[in-house]
Amino acid sequence: MTSKHSTQPDYQTYLQAWGQEKALALLKEMLVIRTFEEKAEELYALGKVHGTMHLSIGQEASAAGASLALRESDYLLNHHRGHGHCLAWGSDVNLMMAEFLGKETGYCRGRGGSMHIANVEANNLGANGIVGGGIPIAVGVGLSIKLRKTDQVVIVMFGDGAANEGAFHESLNMASIWKLPIIYYCENNQYAMSMAVKRAFNIERISQRACAYGIPGVTMDGNDLFAVYAAVSEAVERARAGNGPTLVEAETYRWRGHSKSDRQAYRTREEVKAWQKKDPIRHYARALGLDDAGMERYRAEASEIIDQAVAFAEASPEPSIDTILEGVYA
Amino acid sequence: MRELSYAEALRECLRQTMTADERVFMIGEDIGIYGGAFGVSAGLLAEFGKERIIDTPISEAGLAGACIGAALTGMRPVGEIQFMDFVALSMEQIVLQAAKIRFMFGGKATVPMVLRMPGGSGTGAAAQHSESLENWFVHVPGLKVVMPSNAYDAKGLLRAAIYDDNPVIFVEHKLLYRTKADVPEEPYEVPLGKSKIVREGSDLTIVATSIMVQRTLQAAEQLAQENIEVEIIDPRTIKPLDSAPIIDSVKKTGRALVVHEAVKMGGFGGEVVSQIVASEAFDYLEAPVRRLAGLDTPIPYNRTLEYHAVPQVENIVDEARKLVQGGY
Numbered sequence: 001m002t003s004k005h006s007t008q009p010d011y012q013t014y015l016q017a018w019g020q021e022k023a024l025a026l027l028k029e030m031l032v033i034r035t036f037e038e039k040a041e042e043l044y045a046l047g048k049v050h051g052t053m054h055l056s057i058g059q060e061a062s063a064a065g066a067s068l069a070l071r072e073s074d075y076l077l078n079h080h081r082g083h084g085h086c087l088a089w090g091s092d093v094n095l096m097m098a099e100f101l102g103k104e105t106g107y108c109r110g111r112g113g114s115m116h117i118a119n120v121e122a123n124n125l126g127a128n129g130i131v132g133g134g135i136p137i138a139v140g141v142g143l144s145i146k147l148r149k150t151d152q153v154v155i156v157m158f159g160d161g162a163a164n165e166g167a168f169h170e171s172l173n174m175a176s177i178w179k180l181p182i183i184y185y186c187e188n189n190q191y192a193m194s195m196a197v198k199r200a201f202n203i204e205r206i207s208q209r210a211c212a213y214g215i216p217g218v219t220m221d222g223n224d225l226f227a228v229y230a231a232v233s234e235a236v237e238r239a240r241a242g243n244g245p246t247l248v249e250a251e252t253y254r255w256r257g258h259s260k261s262d263r264q265a266y267r268t269r270e271e272v273k274a275w276q277k278k279d280p281i282r283h284y285a286r287a288l289g290l291d292d293a294g295m296e297r298y299r300a301e302a303s304e305i306i307d308q309a310v311a312f313a314e315a316s317p318e319p320s321i322d323t324i325l326e327g328v329y330a
Numbered sequence: 331m332r333e334l335s336y337a338e339a340l341r342e343c344l345r346q347t348m349t350a351d352e353r354v355f356m357i358g359e360d361i362g363i364y365g366g367a368f369g370v371s372a373g374l375l376a377e378f379g380k381e382r383i384i385d386t387p388i389s390e391a392g393l394a395g396a397c398i399g400a401a402l403t404g405m406r407p408v409g410e411i412q413f414m415d416f417v418a419l420s421m422e423q424i425v426l427q428a429a430k431i432r433f434m435f436g437g438k439a440t441v442p443m444v445l446r447m448p449g450g451s452g453t454g455a456a457a458q459h460s461e462s463l464e465n466w467f468v469h470v471p472g473l474k475v476v477m478p479s480n481a482y483d484a485k486g487l488l489r490a491a492i493y494d495d496n497p498v499i500f501v502e503h504k505l506l507y508r509t510k511a512d513v514p515e516e517p518y519e520v521p522l523g524k525s526k527i528v529r530e531g532s533d534l535t536i537v538a539t540s541i542m543v544q545r546t547l548q549a550a551e552q553l554a555q556e557n558i559e560v561e562i563i564d565p566r567t568i569k570p571l572d573s574a575p576i577i578d579s580v581k582k583t584g585r586a587l588v589v590h591e592a593v594k595m596g597g598f599g600g601e602v603v604s605q606i607v608a609s610e611a612f613d614y615l616e617a618p619v620r621r622l623a624g625l626d627t628p629i630p631y632n633r634t635l636e637y638h639a640v641p642q643v644e645n646i647v648d649e650a651r652k653l654v655q656g657g658y
């Protein structure tokens with residue numbers, strides 16, 4: 001098996017296949033993700049959030065493009081930088097915001113918070129605060145799909161840093177020998193907290209690791225929604241056909257610090273600016289023929305959606321103290 | 331004397347020990363340019379270079395193993411586990427290797443390593459970043475477990491841990507990093523395995539660990555206004571446990587309460603209680619020996635639930651009052 005860097009797909013072919021409405025919906029989805037996180041940042045600055053959060057601003061195409069390649073009946077496992085994945089999975093933005101603010105009406109009744117949003121009913125098996133924590137769980141989900149003989153697949157999303165946990169190795173090998181329907185989706189945003197990918201790996205692409213497990217590996221431009229969609233679609237097809245897992249690597253960049261306490265001494269402003277020029281949302285809008293002014297009304301729509309979500313969350317009740325032990329055991 | 335924060339005191343110990351002793355080095359995630367998730371190693375990379383302040387990939391099993399291997403061959407590594415929760419990924423190396431190597435080799439090897447890790451809740455970091463897992467290690471022969479409750483002890487205990495010839499689990503608390511105390515500039519050791527009487531009193535003995543020592547001190551001030559005088563003992567090292575001062579204290583007060591943040595069931599408090607009731611202090615008891623500890627739940631994200639999941643000052647006051655006033 002080999003690993004490759006994908007080539008730029010033909011945008012027009014996709015746009016024609018999707019049609020205007022779906023193409024615009026994807027733009028709106030990415031704008032909602034961006035606005036959700038900008039608002040999260042604002043709420044944090046206002047002291048309305050207790051805890052930390054990890055923003056995926058700059059990585060929206062990776063979330064939206066990957067989800068697009070999956071069906072509602074498929075499964076999602078993701079990680080701490082997961083607001084985008086969760087929104088792209090079709091989650092209710094009100095319930096997400098309520099969870100972020102620790103409210104009873106949130107997806108996890110205010111128990112989980114930003115790092116642990118899940119919606120099991122929608123096969124969203126949850127974000128994870130443990131780096132690499134979802135990678136072995138995907139093996140179990142894949143196994144279950146195989147045992148239940150459905151045509152579902154599971155996508156597990158994790159960062160570059162997670163690929164250096166031992167569990168990554170065990171899991172990819174198991175998934176390979178059992179030909180499980182798993183898409184191992186690595187969002188390489190160039191850093192694990194302060195650890196640059198260049199310092200943490202001695203290989204050119206993380207997807208090269210696939211070769212060691214006898215599965216295909218592919219790296220693509222994670223800021224290009226079309227390239228993400230193309231690469232994940234291929235992996236999904238292979239998984240659904242019973243041919244086993246793929247390691248997909250999305251090259252992207254987080255614009256913000258790792259979390260709220262990051263001074264970002266490990267990177268330069270110039271580097272951040274250079275990546276901001278590759279804004280995934282703008283890039284996609286251009287393919288739709290929209291300039292910034294043309295995008296404005298969709299931005300405004302997104303703001304309205306997010307403002308309503310904040311209003312919903314703020315009006316929601318806190319969990320009651322007498323329920324503190326609920327949910328520990330079934 | 332000057333005041334230092336708990337984090338600064340730890341850093342000063344690391345700096346002094348590393349300056350004086352080539353065998354000591356640090357290894358962990360984001361301890362270099364980032365300075366550690368809680369800033370303990372801030373500035374040390376510039377001082378000691380990347381050969382001795384070693385950033386690892388996110389590989390906790392590898393990190394723990396690297397400490398063991400280096401310790402076995404003459405070094406004195408100080409590993410940092412970014413949040414105590416993640417030590418779960420290092421458990422094989424710690425429990426099945428570090429703790430037993432000396433014994434299995436007939437006492438002919440030593441594993442002088444320290445693994446530092448911040449435990450505890452109170453920062454809104456939710457269930458996977460707020461654990462208090464110290465008792466896992468207490469249950470393993472071959473390990474020592476240290477829990478400093480203030481900046482002075484932090485500096486002295488860390489030095490003692492580095493120079494101990496056994497693997498030492500060094501449990502810090504996130505909410506203590508910014509707390510200050512008088513800390514001498516010169517290097518000093520606070521010996522492992524020595525409890526400290528933090529406050530004297532005649533009505534009730536409270537054994538508290540880590541941040542609960544601070545909360546118990548605050549509770550004691552309030553209780554003193556009601557003429558309830560609490561004696562507070564901080565074991566500082568929970569393994570080995572220096573129980574003699576605890577037993578002596580209970581003989582004096584006739585009442586005992588253990589306070590810790592970790593979940594009550596299976597927690598360290600159970601050990602303290604059994605050592606008390608199994609000792610001659612039993613004959614002096616005027617009330618049941620009680621524990622106040624974390625609820626049997628993972629730590630919730632919501633701020634209010636998080637607050638109520640572990641003992642707070644007012645809970646300690648209530649419990650102490652009830653014990654002294656014959657409520658049990």
Ligand SMILES: Cc1ncc(C[n+]2csc(CCOP(=O)(O)OP(=O)(O)O)c2C)c(N)n1
Nearest residue numbers: 081129130131159160161162191192193416
């Ligand atoms: C097992 C474990 N180790 C360390 C951490 C602390 N931590 C949280 S996120 C993170 C960096 C993760 O980097 P990456 O996997 O690349 O994801 P990114 O944050 O870049 O999206 C670290 C070190 C953790 N949560 N879990």
Ligand SMILES: [Mg+2]
Nearest residue numbers: 159160191192
């Ligand atoms: Mg990363």
